[in-house]
Amino acid sequence: MKRRHFLKITGIAPLAAGSSRLDALPQTQVSAIQHFRAAPFVGTAFLDGVLNLGAEAFADLTEEEADELAVAAFRQPGKIRTGVNAYLFQSDAETILVDAGGAGAMEPLGNLLPLLAEAGVKPEDVTKILLTHLHPDHIGGMIQNGEAVFPSASVHVHQADLDAWTTEQAVASAPADFHAFFQLARSVYLAYEDRIIPFTYDEELLPGVRTRHLPGHTPGHTGFEFGSGKDALLIWGDIVHVEAYQLPRPELTIGFDMDPKQARATRMQLLPKLVESQRRIAGMHLSFPGIGRLMPDGSGFRFLAEDWTFSLDPKKEGAA
Numbered sequence: 001m002k003r004r005h006f007l008k009i010t011g012i013a014p015l016a017a018g019s020s021r022l023d024a025l026p027q028t029q030v031s032a033i034q035h036f037r038a039a040p041f042v043g044t045a046f047l048d049g050v051l052n053l054g055a056e057a058f059a060d061l062t063e064e065e066a067d068e069l070a071v072a073a074f075r076q077p078g079k080i081r082t083g084v085n086a087y088l089f090q091s092d093a094e095t096i097l098v099d100a101g102g103a104g105a106m107e108p109l110g111n112l113l114p115l116l117a118e119a120g121v122k123p124e125d126v127t128k129i130l131l132t133h134l135h136p137d138h139i140g141g142m143i144q145n146g147e148a149v150f151p152s153a154s155v156h157v158h159q160a161d162l163d164a165w166t167t168e169q170a171v172a173s174a175p176a177d178f179h180a181f182f183q184l185a186r187s188v189y190l191a192y193e194d195r196i197i198p199f200t201y202d203e204e205l206l207p208g209v210r211t212r213h214l215p216g217h218t219p220g221h222t223g224f225e226f227g228s229g230k231d232a233l234l235i236w237g238d239i240v241h242v243e244a245y246q247l248p249r250p251e252l253t254i255g256f257d258m259d260p261k262q263a264r265a266t267r268m269q270l271l272p273k274l275v276e277s278q279r280r281i282a283g284m285h286l287s288f289p290g291i292g293r294l295m296p297d298g299s300g301f302r303f304l305a306e307d308w309t310f311s312l313d314p315k316k317e318g319a320a
């Protein structure tokens with residue numbers, strides 16, 4: 001077969017003179033959307049974007065130590081890429097978003113909205129937004145030009161975070177470095193004010209969804225438990241910011257922790273329990289889609305990502 005003829009049949013374009021085979025290969029990724037089981041819900045993970053964090057973001061971590069931890073995790077030394085995930089849970093009655101990414105608040109973030117559209121979810125379809133806490137990478141996607149992006153959703157957040165971030169007094173007394181964080185939290189509060197439903201104690205928000213207060217990173221930092229049985233999942237919010245640093249060394253706290261001592265204590269108490277219960281977990285800053293389990297590893301922990309599945313119906317697994 002002549003080359004031209006072969007190319008015509010296969011539809012592969014002949015390479016232009018001077019261009020390499022590599023240029024014709026894919027350079028962009030398929031959409032950062034992954035569905036998973038969390039009965040009675042269908043869960044979906046979205047990658048809103050990535051941030052780069054290094055030793056400078058952590059207390060008690062030298063650059064040398066950070067580089068060693070990076071290399072041990074097969075990452076490049078220097079700043080480490082960490083994901084910003086958001087999760088969606090759909091049932092017959094509800095479309096629940098857990099955190100909303102950081103669109104408009106942090107430069108490289110903001111994929112959530114176009115990815116939701118790609119997944120067939122319109123902003124007005126979202127019935128509830130559950131917030132792990134009020135930091136920009138979790139709430140930035142909720143407003144555009146000061147207006148609410150999700151017109152029908154009620155917003156569920158711990159009272160302690162509303163008190164710490166959204167009052168006029170909190171904004172006025174914010175440390176200079178964090179002023180923009182507080183201002184954004186206040187803007188989100190004002191855009192959703194009439195539909196914010198705070199919680200104070202751990203409670204069942206709706207059938208199959210429970211709150212779990214995990215304080216320290218912020219006063220109201222909260223995890224959410226979805227579903228029951230072996231598919232049950234704890235979304236742990238910001239218990240870990242950089243896997244490669246804080247799983248081998250869970251005592252490390254990040255500069256964004258409002259109460260570093262409490263954040264460390266919460267993490268040190270939670271991680272062994274998750275190993276013991278073999279609890280399925282998801283995290284906003286675990287590598288996308290960030291769903292898996294923890295196992296002990298030396299004096300620390302290791303994250304074992306869950307396998308990708310063809311179908312959410314276990315009987316159909318293997319079907320394309």
Ligand SMILES: [Zn+2]
Nearest residue numbers: 135137238284
């Ligand atoms: Zn975060």
